[in-house]
Amino acid sequence: MKHAVLSPSASHRWIACPGSVKANQNKPYESNKYSLEGTTAHALLEVCMRLGEAPEGYLGQTLEEGLFPIDDDMINGVGYALDWVSAYVAQNPNAKVMVERTVFYDKAIGTEHGTGFGTSDVLIDNLPKEVVSLDYKHGIGISVDVEDNTQLMLYLAGYREEAGKARNYRKVIVQPRARKRKPVHEAVAKDKELTTWLNKVVIPIVPVALGENGFRSAGSHCKYCYADGRCDAQYDTVLEAAKKEFSVSDPKSLTPARLAEVLDALDRINAIGSAIISHAIGLAHAGVEIPGWEKDYTVPHRKWTSPDDANKVLIELGLNDKERYSTELISPSEAEKVLSAKGIIPKAKRGEDKPKSPLNGVITRGEKKPTISKL
DSSP states (O other): OOOOTTOSTTHHHHHHOTTHHHHTTTOOOOOOHHHHHHHHHHHHHHHHHHHTOOGGGGTTOOOSTTSOOOOHHHHHHHHHHHHHHHHHHHHOTTOEEEEEEEEEOTTTTTOOTTSSEEEEEEEEEETTTEEEEEEEOOOSSSOOOSTTOHHHHHHHHHHHHHHOOOSEEEEEEEOTTSTTSOSEEEEEEEHHHHHHHIIIIITTTHHHHHSTTOOOOOSGGGTTOTTTTSOHHHHHHHHHHHHHHTOOSOGGGOOHHHHHHHHHHHHHHHHHHHHHHHHHHHHHHTTOOOTTOOOOOOOOOOOOSOHHHHHHHHHHTTOOHHHHOOOOOOOHHHHHHHHHHTTSSOOOOTTSOOOOOTTGGGOOOOOOOOOOOOO
């Protein structure tokens, strides 16, 4: 099936920046290690739900050509999603569970058929009480919000058009590997809230997003956009933020509220700035002249052309084994990984605390350095 023009996974972007739809029309699909890990974990979730099997039985197996072998992280992560669905069905035995369910929401957003559709990882029809859309996220770095999750809201809006209204629409994000948060997050929207969101937020932006001259707006949604780093809206955002937020000469004079504004601006500037620098490097090395700047190269570390040949030369120069080689003990994390693979340290079971390590008596931590993290 082709990709939707107004795709659910990019809805947070095209709702905020309707011009991004045209910018990403011919974007090539780029697979990487992390996307393949996510695809593999999703394949495990699907096969376990369709066959009613536990994920542990698939350890080490490759479900499809091109995917990774199933590992412990995938088994534990998918297990949280399976546990949540099992618990829900136990409390709602008449609920209909659908896996990898394609949902068309184009009618709900006022556009022609085939413009807006997507596949919900798990969709549960528990009408008239509620409809549930569950999304599994295998990523670690970026925590996915459930409260304002436009992807799940579109799935729920599409299913409402198909099956009728429910009293509640439940959004569930399972992201067990994300740092500093619980594995499962939920949020419920009433039918009226879903309608209001569609009428006030989504439907007015759809014709703009499908038009030729949709406006651009920079923000956190720029990540993974094909125009990231070469977008006027990003340039303007960086310049305006710099002018506004850094007009003070003494940072110590900033109030906590003002400091929060500056930190948020720095987040935006750093993210957009990295993309701009990457784009500028590409242009400069392709021969494009950037006033006041020139192409340059980093200084790479020196290395042996051939370690064996270098070793012979060093021996000839009179260096002994101790002088030629340096060894370093593996780190605590590396040691625990090896010991766990050998079965010497038991693996943590889903939902339980990490087992006590026999290495605890010989492990210490460096001194903590003060920092801050975004809530």
